Amino acid sequence: MMAQDAEADLKESVLRALSTVTDPELDEPITELGFVKNLSVSEDGRVSVDLVTSTFWCSPNFVYIMLEEARDVVSKLPGVKEMRLTLGGHHDSDRINGAINAGKSFSECYDSEARGDLLELNRMIRTRALRSRLYSMAAALVRSGLVAEEIPELSRQDVTADGDTFVVNSRGRIIPITDPADVRRVARYLSFLDGLGRTPTCLIVWDLDGNPPPEEEFVSTLIAGRLAKANFSLNAELCRALLESRLNREEP
Amino acid sequence: MIIAETPDGKKHDMFVVDYHFHIWNAAKENWLRPDLAKGWINCFYDYTRALSPKEYVWDWDTYAYYGEEKALRDVFGDGHVDMAIFEPQTLMYFYHKGFSNVDAISGYVTKWPDRLVMGSRWDPRDGEAGKALLEEQVRKFRIRPFQMRNVKLYTAEWKEENGGVSRGWRLDSKEAYDFLEKNRELGINVQVAHKGPTVWPLDKDAFDIGDVDTAATSFPDMKFVVTHIGLPRLDDFCWVATQDKNIYAGMAVAMAFVHTRPRYFAEMMANLLYWLGPDRILFSADYALWHPKWIIEDFLNFELPEDLKKEFGVDLTMDIKKKILGENAANVWGIDIEQQKKKLKNDELTKKLHLEPGTIRVGEAAKKGKPLAR
DSSP states (O other): OHHHHHHHHHHHHHHHHHTTOEETTTTEEHHHHTOEEEEEEOTTSEEEEEEEOSSTTOOHHHHHHHHHHHHHHHHTSTTOOEEEEEEESOTTHHHHHHHHHTTOOHHHHTTTTOSSOSHHHHHHHHHHHHHHHHHHHHHHHHHTTOOGGGGGGOBGGGEEEETTEEEEEETTEEEEEOOHHHHHHHHHHHHHHHHTSSOOSBSOOOSTTOOOOOSSOHHHHHHHHHHHHHHHHHHHHHHHHHHHHHHTOOOO | OEEEEOTTSOEEEEOOEEEEEOOOOOOGGGBSSHHHHHHHHHHHHHHHHHHSOGGGOOOHHHHHOOOHHHHHIIIIIITOOSEEEEOOBOOTTTBTTOSBOTHHHHHHHHHOTTTEEOEEEOOGGGHHHHHHHHHHHHHHHOOSTTTTOEEEEETTOOEEETTEEEOOOOTTSHHHHHHHHHHHHHTOOEEEEEOOSOOSSTTSOTTOOHHHHHHHHHOTTSEEEEGGGGTTOHHHHHHHHHHOTTEEEEOTTGGGHHHHOHHHHHHHHHHHHHHTOGGGEEOOOTTTTSOHHHHHHHHHTBOOOHHHHHHHTOOOOHHHHHIIIIIHHHHHHTOOHHHHHHHHHTOHHHHHHTOOOEEEEOSSSOBOOOOOOO
16 A cells, blocks of 8 residues: 555655656657656556657657656656656657667767757747746736736836736736636746746846847837747647647558 | 629629649558658648538548649639649658659640649759759740749758658758759749758748748848748748748748637737738648638638737738739739630630639628637
8 A cells, every 4th residue: 555655645746747858849848748648666666658749750859858868857857767758659769769778869879860969959848938927927917907018127026926816016016816817827937937946036038048128119029039939839739730630540 | 703793782703723732642552651751641641620610521542642633623613713822742752652743734735724833842962963963844834934943942852862761851951042043044933841840950830931032132032932931840930931021931831820720810810911911922722632612712711800800900802802813823924814714714624624704692691700718
C-alpha cells in the first residue's frame, strides 16, 4: 500500500513537472496538447515517459528543446533515480531518443548537420511567446477598465494577486481583474516575466533581457504582440487538429 | 467559374485561379524509403482529415494516388476552378519516381494549356544540370504567355549528398542566387517559396522566411509567393511582406481553416488585409489536400466578424473575394481574365466535363465565428 502511494505521488509530481514544459512553437504545455502519451513510474524511482508530436515532421530542433526541458525538469525531482524519454512516430525518433537519454546536446546529436546549439533558436521563439503573452495581458487589462496608454506606466509591483483574482493599481485607481480567462492571461504573462530571473521595475518588457518596447506608441507595440498571439493560436489549433487525426487513424 | 448571388440580388462572376495544385503519387509501389514516404503522405492525410468536411475525406488508397482524370474532374468539374497552376514537389529521396513532378502533368498541360498552367522547380544543389533542365522546360512548355512562369522552391527538400543526406537549403545562398539569375534570363518571374520542417544547418529555424526577404529585396523585378502565408511564422511573414511589395500571401493550407475553424480563418484574413492589403493574397485549395468546391463555397459565404472589422478597419467584400479568388493570381502570372473567359467558354474540357458556371446564394447563412475563449 505504501509503495503504491509513493508511486502515485511520484507520478503526480512528474505530471506536474511536465505541465511546465511548453511546446516552444505553440507556447502551450505539452500535457494540454496531448503530447504525453504514456507515463510510468516504478517504486524505486525509475520514470519512463512516452511522447508523441502532432506530426511525423515536427522540426527536430524544436522537438529537441522540448525533450531536453522535459528530461531536465523530471530528472531533478526528488525520488527520481532514472528518467527515460521515448519520442514515438517522429522521422528521427531513434536518433533523438538515443541522444536525449544519453544527455547529449543538439549539436552532439546532429554533429555534421548542425552548426551549433539551440540557444539562438530558443531565444527567438521565447521572445515571441513573451510578446504574445504581453498582448493577451494588455487586452485583459483594457477589458477590465484600463486605457492602453497607461499600461506602460505600470511597474511590476502595481499588479498583485488577490486570491483567484488580480488587482491593478494605476493612476490612483484600484482595478480588479476577475474574469477567470483574463486572470489566466495576466498570470501567464507574469509567470513568464518573473521567470526571466531578473527583477524588472517595469511591467512591460519586450525582450528576454527585460528591455522596454522601442520608442513608439504602445498601441503599435500591442498590434505586433497581437500578431504574435494570432500566430501561436493558429499553429496550436492546427497542431491539436493534426494530432487528433493522427491518433485516430489506422496505419496503412 | 462560380457566380455568387448576394441578398441585394447582385450577381458576382468569380473567375477562379488556383495557384497551388498537385497531382501526386504516394502509392506503396512508389515508396523508395518506406518510413519517410509513408510518413509524408500520412501527414498530408492528417491535414485533410483535420480540416475537411467529413464527406470530402477519401479512403487512404484513393488519397495516396487519385490519378489525373479524377483530379481534373474534381478541380474543374465540381470544384469551380477555371485555371490551376501546377506546383511540383519532387521528394526524390522519399519516392522512386518522385511525389509530384512535372512528368505527371506535362501531357495534360499540352492538351489543355488554357486550363492547366505548368510550373517547375529547382534545387540549388542540382547545379548546371538543373539549369539545363529549366531551359528545356521553358522551350517545351512556354506555349502560352503565362506558362512556365513559376517555380516551386521547397527549401526542406532532402537530397542524397556525399553518401549522406542533406536536409535542405537556403534561398539566400550563392547557389540559389545563380538559379534566380537563370530564372530572370528565362522569364520565370514567379518564385513560389515553400518552407518545411528542415533546413541547412539544422540548428536554424527552418520556417524562418528571412531568406525570402533577402532574395525579394535583391530581385525586386520578381514576385515571391510565400506558400501557406508563412505559417507557422505568420507574424514574420506579415512584417516582411509589409516591407517587400513583391511578396505575396499564398493561401494554400490557410484557406482550409474556413470550414471548421472560421474564427481562426477570420483572424488570419483580418491580419492579412491589414498588413498586406487586398491585392497580394492568392487563393488555393491545395488540391488534393482539400477539395476546392467546399473551400470556395465557404469562402464566398464567409464574412469577417464585426469585432475584427472594427479592430483592424478592414473588410472582406465581394470585390475583395474576387481579387483573392482569381484577379490577384492573374496579375502575378500575366493572365488576361476576359480573354481566358472567352477561350474557356467552349473549350474541350468544358465539353468533356459538361461544365457550367455554378451559382451560389451567399450571405444568408454566412460563417463568422465568435471571438475565441482562449
